[in-house]
Amino acid sequence: MRLTALDENAQAAGLKRGQGLAEARAICPGLVAIDEDSAADRRFLEALADWCDRYTPLVALEGQDGLFLDITGSAHLFGGEAALLSDVLHRMTGLGLAVRGAVSSTPGLSSAVARFGESRVIADSEIEAVLAPLPIAALRVGADVVQALAKVGLKQVGDLLEAPRAPLARRFGPHLLLRLDQATGLDEEAISPRLPVASLSAERRLAEPIQSEEDILSLAGQVAEALKPSLEARAAGGRMFELVLFRVDGKVFRLTAGASRPLRDGPRIARLFAERLTGVHDELDVGFGFEILRLNVLSHDAFDHAQGDFDGDGSRQQSLADFIDQVSARLGPECLKTYQLRESHIPERAVVAIEALHHSVSKPQRLPEAAPLGTASSAEKERPLRLFAHPEPLEAFAVEVPDGPPIRFRWRRLTHQVRRAEGPERLAAEWWLDGEGAPTRDYFRLEADNGQRFWVYRQGLYDQVANPRWFMHGIFA
Amino acid sequence: MARSALAQETVFALRETIARLEGKPIPALAAAQAQATADGQERERSGREDRPARLATGVAVMDEALEGGVPLDAITEIRSRAFLDAGVASGFAFALSARLQAGAQGGVGTLPVLWIAERMASQEAGAPYPLGIRGFGLSTTQFFHAFPNRIDEALWLAEAALGSGAFGVTILEVRGNPKAFGLTESRRLALRAKAAGRPLFVLRHAAQEEASSATFRFLAEPALATERRLPDGSMLGGSIGHPVFRLTLEKSRNPAPLSLFLAWNAHDRQFTCVDDPIRHAVPEGRAAAHSRASLPAAFNRQDPAPALGSLLAFDRQAGGRAGPFERAS
Numbered sequence: 001m002r003l004t005a006l007d008e009n010a011q012a013a014g015l016k017r018g019q020g021l022a023e024a025r026a027i028c029p030g031l032v033a034i035d036e037d038s039a040a041d042r043r044f045l046e047a048l049a050d051w052c053d054r055y056t057p058l059v060a061l062e063g064q065d066g067l068f069l070d071i072t073g074s075a076h077l078f079g080g081e082a083a084l085l086s087d088v089l090h091r092m093t094g095l096g097l098a099v100r101g102a103v104s105s106t107p108g109l110s111s112a113v114a115r116f117g118e119s120r121v122i123a124d125s126e127i128e129a130v131l132a133p134l135p136i137a138a139l140r141v142g143a144d145v146v147q148a149l150a151k152v153g154l155k156q157v158g159d160l161l162e163a164p165r166a167p168l169a170r171r172f173g174p175h176l177l178l179r180l181d182q183a184t185g186l187d188e189e190a191i192s193p194r195l196p197v198a199s200l201s202a203e204r205r206l207a208e209p210i211q212s213e214e215d216i217l218s219l220a221g222q223v224a225e226a227l228k229p230s231l232e233a234r235a236a237g238g239r240m241f242e243l244v245l246f247r248v249d250g251k252v253f254r255l256t257a258g259a260s261r262p263l264r265d266g267p268r269i270a271r272l273f274a275e276r277l278t279g280v281h282d283e284l285d286v287g288f289g290f291e292i293l294r295l296n297v298l299s300h301d302a303f304d305h306a307q308g309d310f311d312g313d314g315s316r317q318q319s320l321a322d323f324i325d326q327v328s329a330r331l332g333p334e335c336l337k338t339y340q341l342r343e344s345h346i347p348e349r350a351v352v353a354i355e356a357l358h359h360s361v362s363k364p365q366r367l368p369e370a371a372p373l374g375t376a377s378s379a380e381k382e383r384p385l386r387l388f389a390h391p392e393p394l395e396a397f398a399v400e401v402p403d404g405p406p407i408r409f410r411w412r413r414l415t416h417q418v419r420r421a422e423g424p425e426r427l428a429a430e431w432w433l434d435g436e437g438a439p440t441r442d443y444f445r446l447e448a449d450n451g452q453r454f455w456v457y458r459q460g461l462y463d464q465v466a467n468p469r470w471f472m473h474g475i476f477a
Numbered sequence: 478m479a480r481s482a483l484a485q486e487t488v489f490a491l492r493e494t495i496a497r498l499e500g501k502p503i504p505a506l507a508a509a510q511a512q513a514t515a516d517g518q519e520r521e522r523s524g525r526e527d528r529p530a531r532l533a534t535g536v537a538v539m540d541e542a543l544e545g546g547v548p549l550d551a552i553t554e555i556r557s558r559a560f561l562d563a564g565v566a567s568g569f570a571f572a573l574s575a576r577l578q579a580g581a582q583g584g585v586g587t588l589p590v591l592w593i594a595e596r597m598a599s600q601e602a603g604a605p606y607p608l609g610i611r612g613f614g615l616s617t618t619q620f621f622h623a624f625p626n627r628i629d630e631a632l633w634l635a636e637a638a639l640g641s642g643a644f645g646v647t648i649l650e651v652r653g654n655p656k657a658f659g660l661t662e663s664r665r666l667a668l669r670a671k672a673a674g675r676p677l678f679v680l681r682h683a684a685q686e687e688a689s690s691a692t693f694r695f696l697a698e699p700a701l702a703t704e705r706r707l708p709d710g711s712m713l714g715g716s717i718g719h720p721v722f723r724l725t726l727e728k729s730r731n732p733a734p735l736s737l738f739l740a741w742n743a744h745d746r747q748f749t750c751v752d753d754p755i756r757h758a759v760p761e762g763r764a765a766a767h768s769r770a771s772l773p774a775a776f777n778r779q780d781p782a783p784a785l786g787s788l789l790a791f792d793r794q795a796g797g798r799a800g801p802f803e804r805a806s
Binding site for chain 2 (some may be wrong): 078123290319320322323325327330334335336338341347350351353356381382383385386387388389414419420421442445447451452453472473474475476477
């Protein structure tokens with residue numbers, strides 16, 4: 001077992017990273033060692049990244065213990081780069097963290113200075129001057145490269161800046177020069193933000209944290225109203241919204257809510273979250289309140305302007321859309337479904353359930369109509385009213401071989417005497433999906449002595465399978 | 478004199494309120510209502526009455542017992558004794574919904590249908606199958622299926638659906654008599670249905686009779702289906718035609734429970750009363766698929782049927798009074 005991280009006291013006692021635990025205990029008998037939990041460290045870093053969302057939506061993780069913030073275009077909101085940096089450092093120290101940071105025009109330089117130098121803002125003109133005195137390790141290259149460079153007397157970045165490039169590349173590989181160029185800004189380096197950037201977002205910062213649900217919702221409504229001009233400018237309405245709540249102590253909650261039709265109206269967006277808040281009530285720990293509230297529009301669609309009509313049909317569609325939104329926000333989108341037909345003769349494949357939220361209310365992709373009154377739809381096969389998701393095996397007795405129905409069968413521990421039977425309706429497997437060997441099903445409608453009507457099938461034919469199995473697939477009215 | 482008239486008016490007003498709460502028309506009140514000449518009252522009443530509040534089943538006996546039909550602004554409960562009968566109970570609910578759609582009562586019939594199924598019910602009796610429902614006569618263009626996890630979620634869904642007024646029919650399917658769905662909750666739903674003017678069908682599978690705010694409660698039991706009608710008017714023996722429900726009106730204003738057999742014709746969206754289901758049970762002409770005697774053997778007759786068992790030839794024994802054949806049991 002080895003030491004992976006040290007606090008200040010341990011460093012003062014002369015312990016080093018990578019040292020064996022036994023050796024460390026010998027040096028420092030009072031050592032308190034805690035097992036490393038890298039997953040928990042990762043979660044903590046991600047929580048911090050969430051917290052940093054308040055400065056910019058572009059936050060990326062760097063290694064085990066670093067965060068990149070792309071503050072392009074957001075620094076002025078906090079009074080400039082220096083003010084932003086000091087704000088980050090001040091607040092994070094307030095959270096009880098030892099933190100260092102740097103602002104520069106390249107991620108490489110910021111990382112190098114933050115880890116090996118003083119916390120500061122570096123102007124473009126002083127990049128080389130700042131970089132030169134730093135150790136090679138600051139360039140984020142492997143320990144073996146650092147050692148090899150040290151052997152030839154190159155210990156500081158300044159040594160590399162002056163050295164000819166071709167021999168360096170030949171001897172130490174292109175990676176070293178890439179890192180060097182990335183630090184000086186000669187080469188591009190992209191950071192990969194954790195979360196996709198919302199297409200639109202608006203936020204409100206509060207001097208006094210809010211705790212009650214009503215406050216959160218009324219504020220969400222106000223923020224949503226602030227988004228309205230931007231949505232109008234795009235002729236769009238939001239389909240998926242995210243409410244980000246920053247708690248005073250640094251915890252960040254994200255609530256998403258979808259709408260079945262593009263929304264733009266502040267109060268209606270707030271109502272989505274009213275249902276969502278009710279749904280997650282237990283998980284949302286308000287603590288000492290929220291200090292920042294942000295509303296993101298994750299996806300938006302073209303907004304179709306509804307013109308009011310007099311017959312009230314529009315309001316009915318609206319109420320259906322409202323109901324779908326309400327249910328999807330409160331119980332989750334998978335709670336309310338509607339059906340679409342598919343080209344398939346296998347009963348369970350012929351119908352597919354889709355979430356009602358994605359089912360456009362204004363332009364419904366409809367199932368074909370039921371047969372109009374009075375017309376005979378005898379061509380249509382009889383299908384049961386209720387279908388089992390998983391066909392249930394049953395024991396069939398006294399079956400007419402090869403193509404007949406059973407005379408008696410046993411299902412769910414009850415024996416049913418068959419009075420009448422219709423069938424078979426032979427449904428071959430879909431070989432293009434199930435493969436050549438998939439068994440054929442022979443469906444029968446059976447009526448039991450008591451009057452219950454069942455839909456059962458025999459899997460496989462008698463000349464192909466020695467002892468075909470029987471299944472209950474549905475029940476008729 | 479004036480005082481007694483005033484008192485009478487108060488009594489009438491109270492009676493009317495009670496009648497409205499209970500959802501029943503009182504003939505005696507009609508005269509009093511006719512006398513109420515205040516414009517506001519008149520307008521309010523006509524606003525309430527332009528919507529047909531009943532869905533006639535089309536069967537005279539049933540409609541009479543239901544005072545015109547299934548109410549469209551209240552709860553109607555359909556109960557089955559066991560999960561095995563879930564098909565019949567849900568079939569009756571779908572048949573009523575199909576009649577509502579076919580009649581398109583005041584625009585209510587064109588609205589979507591919402592099916593709220595408790596999870597256990599779907600596992601035990603299967604999920605509604607749109608192709609089958611379509612074949613049953615109910616348009617599934619806008620059929621919504623809600624999957625609540627718990628009974629309180631299901632109740633909330635039903636209440637929200639009724640309140641939104643977006644659904645022509647809301648069907649709530651529960652298993653048995655859950656504690657969380659008692660008289661209070663049922664009353665709440667009934668009031669919501671009343672206010673919204675939308676029907677709620679409560680399907681209780683494998684349930685007991687229980688006090689609830691439903692205006693009517695049916696017990697649905699399976700019955701043998703009719704046979705298929707051939708083009709020449711005769712019946713095709715051994716075929717399974719229109720489904721038949723054995724319905725018992727357990728709860729209504731009529732104290733005597735009414736029980737009858739209704740066959741559902743999905744093409745015409747019509748119920749027909751079947752008087753004698755036994756007639757359909759015995760196939761005429763052609764033999765049924767498995768026409769075996771399922772009745773017990775007759776007894777106490779001159780020439781009783783021989784007991785079951787096979788006859789074996791045994792050696793004749795001395796002194797034995799038995800015939801040449803002994804019965805082996």
